[in-house]
Amino acid sequence: IAGITQAPTSQILAAGRRMTLRCTQDMRHNAMYWYRQDLGLGLRLIHYSNTAGTTGKGEVPDGYSVSRANTDDFPLTLASAVPSQTSVYFCASSPEGGNYGYTFGSGTRLTVV
Template identity: 90%
Template sequence: IAGITQAPTSQILAAGRRMTLRCTQDMRHNAMYWYRQDLGLGLRLIHYSNTAGTTGKGEVPDGYSVSRANTDDFPLTLASAVPSQTSVYFCASSDREGNQPQHFGDGTRLSIL
């Protein structure tokens, strides 16, 4: 079934450690996104990529980095995790940016201790 795969599904991480969240889509979508979802705050955009080889900063990019080496993969890296990065992280993709529905993975639940 076509869609977005995120890994791991959950992780407990010590503060200061480096972590990469993986995201793969098989829909050949051009645009991909990373969001964090916190109780009461809704989905907030961390980084995005409109096409392979390009990335951009969203609303809350600090402490996170991304790369887009190919169309299918869009990993999110926390260089040195802090407790405020405890959240649920969702990857999404759309055919292109703008007025298009975004399709989401099932998330990675990350706890930083």
């Protein structure tokens, strides 16, 4: 089934630990995104990639890093987790940027304690 796969589904993480959230798409979309969803704040963009080999910062990039080594994979890394990074994280993709609808993954629920 074409779409986006995110892993893990949920995770409890000790503060200060490093964590990588995985995202893989099989639609050959050029653009990929990472959002965090917090109650009352909607979806906020963390990082994006318009094409393999390029990345950019979104609204809330601090404490996060990404890489885009190929078209399909777009991992998000928390170098040293803090409690304010407790959130639901969604990976999304689009054929060519914001002029098309995004396809979202099912999310990763992360709790930093």
